Amino acid sequence: DAKTTQPPSMDCAEGRAANLPCNHSTISGNEYVYWYRQIHSQGPQYIIHGLKNNETNEMASLIITEDRKSSTLILPHATLRDTAVYYCIVRSPHSGNTPLVFGKGTRLSVIA
């Protein structure tokens, strides 16, 4: 699975969009980009995943660049409850149910 690079921390004002970047310049053609987050004292929580098209669900949007070397997770209206560590993970479809490999992630602080 390709390696990812994320900024260690970011701040966002409550009610504004939080844009979390992830660099995955060595991603291969069939690898997916997954995002998980971990709120303090809880287990990691799946947010969204995508291959090359932009994806949106009830939690967030995922924008993947055309060359697929980077992506951005967007929380459209961040709330204080979105304060968490966000992990970007690249996985091959052949990874199936193999374990997740977590990096250090981005610590997002949503500020009132």
Add this chain to the structure above:
Amino acid sequence: DAGVIQSPRHEVTEMGQEVTLRCKPISGHDYLFWYRQTMMRGLELLIYFNNNVPIDDSGMPEDRFSAKMPNASFSTLKIQPSEPRDSAVYFCASSLSFDSYNQPQHFGDGTRLSIL
């Protein structure tokens, strides 16, 4: 729907004691994972099972650690004897193999273990 259930949520015990952590995966899920999280090493896999059979235990630190899955609805992680460096948060996760790359892993809220 009930998520992954772990018990106990907190455990404080003295060095040398046996510790047993428990996990109930989501009903119908056929993969179960045990992860450990520390400040120094972050989140790392210990062992995972498919259909109750251990697939990869290369992350288990040493022989003091053992894990079992006697049936599809229950797994244990045991440490005997425990040491202060085992202090960490231990997470259990489960997932469904069908259309596997579209199936996220669901995590429990973890067991915070402190060995004095």
